[in-house]
Amino acid sequence: MKFILAAAALAASSLAMAHNCPNEMKAIDAKLSSNPTLSAADMGKVKALRADGEKFHKAGKHDDSMKALGDAKKLLGI
Template sequence: MRNSALILCLALAGAGSAWAHNCPNEMKAIDAKLATKPALSKEDADKVAKLRADGEAQHKAGKHTESMTSLGEAKKLLGI
């Protein structure tokens, strides 16, 4: 039983690390879409830029859940 609990804990810890390392991939996807000059209103373009910057800052601060939320909102505005 103890081994099962240990394995579960290690698996969950690994899942958190994998999630944390996805932030850079999300930023790359946003950057790639922005490079295509998508048709966005100035308001949406500014919001995407802010969300992208916030996501990177949150990632660097170790706030990966918040980062993924910000980056996800930016991706939604970009249609990706």
């Protein structure tokens, strides 16, 4: 019984992560549209991380997606 509950919890958390990737991308896009003051190098990193996050999300690699998007958000200060 405990195994079934653990498996169900894991499946639910994976789905929650999968659904959160688009929200993270929206937050990054909103901040980028406000023309944040970043160096050209940091802006390049943010855009690359944002693109990586979307690529990982589409490939079903949600942990990798959330890491890339989290790193982009840190650079943006959000």
